[in-house]
Amino acid sequence: MPPYAFQDPLIIVPALAGPYACLGEANVSFSAPAPMFYLGAHQPHWLWHASLPLFVSHRQLARKVRLRPALARWALDSGGFTELSLLGRWDTTPEQYADAVARYAEHIGNLDFAAPQDWMCEPFMVERTGLSVPEHQERTVANFLHLRHIAPDLPFIPVVQGWTIDDYLHCVDLYRSAGIDLAAHDRVGLGSVCRRQSSNEITTLVTTLQSAGLRLHGFGVKTGGMHRYGHRLASADSMAWSYAARRQQPLASCSGHKNCANCLTYAITWRSRLLTDLERRGQQTDLLITHSAHAAA
Ligand SMILES: [Zn+2]
Numbered sequence: 001m002p003p004y005a006f007q008d009p010l011i012i013v014p015a016l017a018g019p020y021a022c023l024g025e026a027n028v029s030f031s032a033p034a035p036m037f038y039l040g041a042h043q044p045h046w047l048w049h050a051s052l053p054l055f056v057s058h059r060q061l062a063r064k065v066r067l068r069p070a071l072a073r074w075a076l077d078s079g080g081f082t083e084l085s086l087l088g089r090w091d092t093t094p095e096q097y098a099d100a101v102a103r104y105a106e107h108i109g110n111l112d113f114a115a116p117q118d119w120m121c122e123p124f125m126v127e128r129t130g131l132s133v134p135e136h137q138e139r140t141v142a143n144f145l146h147l148r149h150i151a152p153d154l155p156f157i158p159v160v161q162g163w164t165i166d167d168y169l170h171c172v173d174l175y176r177s178a179g180i181d182l183a184a185h186d187r188v189g190l191g192s193v194c195r196r197q198s199s200n201e202i203t204t205l206v207t208t209l210q211s212a213g214l215r216l217h218g219f220g221v222k223t224g225g226m227h228r229y230g231h232r233l234a235s236a237d238s239m240a241w242s243y244a245a246r247r248q249q250p251l252a253s254c255s256g257h258k259n260c261a262n263c264l265t266y267a268i269t270w271r272s273r274l275l276t277d278l279e280r281r282g283q284q285t286d287l288l289i290t291h292s293a294h295a296a297a
Pocket of ligand 1: 257
């Protein structure tokens with residue numbers, strides 16, 4: 001398994017009917033754990049049209065009156081970035097959110113994990129709430145404990161928040177003080193990195209937390225971040241395809257929209273290219289390592 005390869009259970013199943021007929025799921029076994037890539041989706045109904053791992057926001061899904069079983073595994077974003085940006089606080093209570101996640105788990109199924117109602121620590125967000133980074137971190141930990149207490153059977157994950165590397169290590173300590181060993185969790189969300197992930201600081205942060213035994217989920221990882229530190233993550237999601245599509249003409253095969261920012265066909269093509277690039281880069285890395293080893297021998 002090349003170090004950059006992401007799990008890709010997508011195969012072509014031409015016999016399927018309907019508008020997304022090219023999609024299907026394969027049972028793929030790997031000799032070593034590989035990062036899981038969740039395609040960020042604006043449209044929750046992709047859950048029942050596309051057989052590939054998706055990342056869907058509670059804010060979009062909550063509008064859906066009728067839910068159906070998902071065709072593939074998926075993960076839930078709490079929508080915290082939007083809610084805190086708009087309101088400067090969480091208006092949705094933990095009880096309301098837990099009730100919604102229970103509904104999704106029952107009627108959609110295949111839910112790998114749900115993000116908690118965490119508090120991002122970007123400077124503009126801290127300014128928006130009028131609080132401080134330590135207060136955001138304490139509220140993030142408290143919310144995870146609260147959700148776990150009221151809904152112990154739902155797959156909420158802890159999220160580490162901060163701005164500097166020391167902040168994040170402090171957040172790990174906060175969880176430890178609350179009796180939570182993050183290294184024992186299958187997945188730990190990495191917060192507040194979406195807008196600075198190409199920096200060396202984030203690569204160092206990811207490496208530091210990975211070395212501490214944390215199996216990280218990267219929220220909103222862009223293409224550059226995926227290449228830099230994607231292989232150090234347990235999973236990642238990305239909406240980068242939509243931002244790219246917004247600046248381009250629609251695909252030649254598309255009609256009915258002026259760009260492909262909400263287009264599943266574009267998203268699938270982008271995803272395939274990304275996973276192929278990551279795998280190729282991993283193989284090149286392997287070749288370089290092998291060559292160096294021979295040269296040194
Ligand atoms: Zn399109």
